[in-house]
Amino acid sequence: MTLQGTYTALITPFQSDLELDKESLIRMIDLQIKAQVEGIVILGTTAEVATLSLEEKKYIIETTVAQCKGTPTKVMVGAGTNYTKTTIEQIQLFEKMGVDSFLLITPYYNKPPQEGIYNHFAEAAKASFLPICLYNIPGRTSVNMEAETVSKLMDIENILSIKEASGNFTQINSILAAAKEKKNSFTVLSGEDSLIAPMLSIGCKGVISATANIAPKQVKELIDTQNTKLHFQLLPLFKAMSLSTNPIPIKHMLFSKGLIHTPLCRSPLCPMDEKGAEFLTHFIKTNPQTQ
Numbered sequence: 001m002t003l004q005g006t007y008t009a010l011i012t013p014f015q016s017d018l019e020l021d022k023e024s025l026i027r028m029i030d031l032q033i034k035a036q037v038e039g040i041v042i043l044g045t046t047a048e049v050a051t052l053s054l055e056e057k058k059y060i061i062e063t064t065v066a067q068c069k070g071t072p073t074k075v076m077v078g079a080g081t082n083y084t085k086t087t088i089e090q091i092q093l094f095e096k097m098g099v100d101s102f103l104l105i106t107p108y109y110n111k112p113p114q115e116g117i118y119n120h121f122a123e124a125a126k127a128s129f130l131p132i133c134l135y136n137i138p139g140r141t142s143v144n145m146e147a148e149t150v151s152k153l154m155d156i157e158n159i160l161s162i163k164e165a166s167g168n169f170t171q172i173n174s175i176l177a178a179a180k181e182k183k184n185s186f187t188v189l190s191g192e193d194s195l196i197a198p199m200l201s202i203g204c205k206g207v208i209s210a211t212a213n214i215a216p217k218q219v220k221e222l223i224d225t226q227n228t229k230l231h232f233q234l235l236p237l238f239k240a241m242s243l244s245t246n247p248i249p250i251k252h253m254l255f256s257k258g259l260i261h262t263p264l265c266r267s268p269l270c271p272m273d274e275k276g277a278e279f280l281t282h283f284i285k286t287n288p289q290t291q
Contacts, residue, residue, distance in 0.1 A: 001131050003101065003161035004187050004205035005038030006220040007076060008212035009046035011247050012060065013260040020056055022063070024260040028213065029067040031259070035216035036072065038206070040064060041103055043078035045140060046210045046247045051266035058097070065098040080104035080135065084120045091127040101131040103163065103208070108141035114149045125156045132158055133208075137165040137191060147174035154179060154186045163208045165191025169198070176203045194238040196222055197231035211241055213250050214257065218289050237289050243276050245269060252277060256284040 010032070013024035032040050042064050043049045043057055052060070064075050077099045079090040084107075091102055107120055125132055134153065138144040144166060151174075153159050164172050172188060179186040180203075190199040190207040199207075200223070212219040215237060222230045243249045248265055252272045255263035263271060272280060284290050 001101075001160065002185055002187060002205075003039075003076075003131055003133050003189065006206060006212060006216070006223045007039040007041050007189065007208045008032050008037050008216055008219075009041045009044050009208050009210045010064075011210075011213055011251055011254065011260070012047045012052065012056075013251075013254075014262060014264045014266065016262050016264070018264060018266055020059065021261050022059075025060065025063060026067060027259060028254075029064055032212070032216050033068060033071050033073045035212075035220060037212060037216050037220055038072075039074040039076050039100070040068065041076045041078065041208050044103055044135075044208070045078075045105075045137070046213070046250070047078070048247065048266055048269065049078055058093075061094060061097045061099060069098075074100040076101045076103050076133065078103045078105065078135075080106075080124075082107040082110050084123050087120070087124050088127040091124060095128045095130055099130070101133060101160075102128065103133050103135050105135040105137065106141050106143050106145050108143070111143050114146055117143070117145050118149050118152055121153055121159065122156060125159055129158055131160045133189065134159065134162040135165070135191070136162060139165070144168075144171075147171050147178065150175050151178035151182075154182060154184050160185065161187040161189055161205075163189045163191040164199075164204075167192060167195065169202070172199070172204070173202060193219075193241060194235065197226070197228055200226050210246055210250050211237055214253050214259070214284075215289050234289055236283075236287060240280060240283055240287075243280065244272055248272055249276070249280060252280045253284045253290065256281045257290065
């Protein structure tokens with residue numbers, strides 16, 4: 001299995017009481033399946049995984065796996081934590097629920113050295129034969145997984161990809177060069193929507209995209225065709241995504257389009273400020289890429 005193409009980093013919709021919005025969750029999953037994206041990523045950053053209970057996680061996995069069954073769309077689940085033992089326990093539990101692959105974030109808060117990062121992923125990889133996509137996002141975790149560490153991890157059979165959200169092209173180039181030198185099928189996926197075209201141009205193979213929640217067909221077309229013109233057409237949407245902390249803007253846009261019942265995020269995240277909300281409401285009604 002090769003991890004490449006368009007993977008949508010799915011939001012977790014909530015009702016006005018901040019309980020799971022199960023109806024909207026199914027609608028969002030079906031929207032992705034209809035767009036024929038290669039995969040749906042659940043329980044990631046965009047899903048507000050830090051505020052979900054284990055029972056909620058299990059419900060989201062069960063629902064997504066059931067909806068995707070019999071379709072080409074695969075299910076990737078975020079199972080990473082900042083404690084190796086807990087990560088392994090989640091991998092073992094989620095594997096039994098029928099997921100196709102795992103997204104494992106670098107351990108946050110602990111700020112481990114590179115040796116600790118390597119050991120964490122090497123141990124986690126032993127817990128399952130399913131494919132693993134590493135996730136490097138220093139802005140969220142306060143630790144960067146260096147190219148040398150990624151290169152070593154490529155040698156582990158089921159570590160097949162990395163979602164790179166560091167924005168460090170020197171580092172990304174080094175990862176790609178290491179994979180090429182090893183003649184390895186290891187892939188790099190963009191973790192920043194606004195950098196999709198530049199990432200593709202140097203050899204990356206896809207994206208894990210929050211924007212694809214609202215424009216899955218367009219993001220998939222960009223990945224499939226590598227059309228620079230389409231990149232610039234999508235750029236205003238990518239910029240709108242950065243008006244506040246992810247997933248606050250995308251949830252407001254989805255709500256404005258009537259795809260989810262509320263734009264609410266769980267505390268400590270909060271709604272868009274009044275000025276931003278007005279801008280996004282107007283934007284979603286007038287931008288051709290969101291129609």
